[in-house]
Amino acid sequence: MKQVFKRPDCLVDIPFHFCPGCHHGIIHRVVAEVLDEFNLREKAIIAASVGCSVFMYDYFDMDVIEAPHGRAAAVATGVKRARPDNFVFTYQGDGDLAAIGTAEIIHAANRSEKVTVFFVNNTIYGMTGGQMAPTTMIGQLSTTTPRGRDPQEAGHPIHMAELLATLAGTAYSARVAVNNVKNLMKAKKATKQAVRAQLDKKGLGFVEYLSTCPTNWKMTPEKANRRIAEELIPIFPLGVFKEEQAPAEAGVG
Amino acid sequence: MPVTAIEPKGKVTFREDRCKGCGLCVMACPRKLIIVSSRLNNEGYHVAELVDPDRCNGCALCAEMCPDVVIEVWR
Numbered sequence: 001m002k003q004v005f006k007r008p009d010c011l012v013d014i015p016f017h018f019c020p021g022c023h024h025g026i027i028h029r030v031v032a033e034v035l036d037e038f039n040l041r042e043k044a045i046i047a048a049s050v051g052c053s054v055f056m057y058d059y060f061d062m063d064v065i066e067a068p069h070g071r072a073a074a075v076a077t078g079v080k081r082a083r084p085d086n087f088v089f090t091y092q093g094d095g096d097l098a099a100i101g102t103a104e105i106i107h108a109a110n111r112s113e114k115v116t117v118f119f120v121n122n123t124i125y126g127m128t129g130g131q132m133a134p135t136t137m138i139g140q141l142s143t144t145t146p147r148g149r150d151p152q153e154a155g156h157p158i159h160m161a162e163l164l165a166t167l168a169g170t171a172y173s174a175r176v177a178v179n180n181v182k183n184l185m186k187a188k189k190a191t192k193q194a195v196r197a198q199l200d201k202k203g204l205g206f207v208e209y210l211s212t213c214p215t216n217w218k219m220t221p222e223k224a225n226r227r228i229a230e231e232l233i234p235i236f237p238l239g240v241f242k243e244e245q246a247p248a249e250a251g252v253g
Numbered sequence: 254m255p256v257t258a259i260e261p262k263g264k265v266t267f268r269e270d271r272c273k274g275c276g277l278c279v280m281a282c283p284r285k286l287i288i289v290s291s292r293l294n295n296e297g298y299h300v301a302e303l304v305d306p307d308r309c310n311g312c313a314l315c316a317e318m319c320p321d322v323v324i325e326v327w328r
């Protein structure tokens with residue numbers, strides 16, 4: 001018998017600090033497997049975010065710059081422009097990318113920065129204890145919306161994948177989930193496309209992963225996993241929202 | 254007629270010290286061969302285990318769903 005599944009080389013052999021059943025671990029592994037596949041370990045530079053994903057620098061066997069909260073896309077811009085031959089990516093949560101870092105990601109995408117952005121949306125602030133995030137669904141309970149998110153008072157959930165797909169500089173934008181193996185395979189495919197968008201110099205590659213937060217959703221991992229299909233996907237539909245076929249400059253002349 | 258043991262098609266190993274007992278592998282196994290056992294690891298989590306290794310065909314769906322890369326698969 002030969003080994004068909006093992007820990008990706010990009011992941012350092014230490015335990016994750018994530019709560020039991022948190023999808024961050026799965027998404028870390030998906031990203032690591034894809035980077036292994038493209039043989040990018042020696043070339044990759046990560047702009048890490050703030051949030052539950054903050055310990056990227058421990059888990060990924062790569063060079064990492066810890067960006068100030070929300071500014072990973074801006075830090076990645078600088079790294080990529082200074083070292084265009086390296087593969088540069090960010091891995092950010094919804095509190096990081098969709099709240100404090102909204103300006104950075106929108107303008108990085110609009111400038112068509114050749115970076116890849118992995119965005120984990122669990123509809124809540126995980127690390128700080130379950131406050132409402134911009135992605136929190138209408139009626140969803142959080143510590144700052146104890147009676148559920150009221151759109152009159154707290155606005156609507158923000159759809160980053162669709163929003164970035166409207167910008168000319170975005171080469172690839174998709175939303176995926178990892179709640180079952182079928183969706184996970186699609187997530188791997190989307191991750192590869194987002195990596196290719198940078199390698200082919202097409203523009204910014206963006207993947208939004210729907211994730212659970214069993215601790216702050218106050219659910220068992222199993223129930224939290226079911227919630228993805230039952231509650232999150234109807235509000236955050238899965239799919240590819242933009243896929244640039246050729247470089248933006250192509251076709252000129 | 255003597256029954257000869259059939260070589261199992263797959264083999265999975267669980268790195269129990271890393272398991273957090275979340276049960277996502279239990280949900281993923283198409284043959285329902287995995288349970289969260291009553292045994293505890295050093296972290297105090299109930300660990301997942303394979304109950305019927307002979308029926309495992311090494312599809313690796315459990316390993317795909319494991320958030321802590323506990324499972325390794327041979328086929």
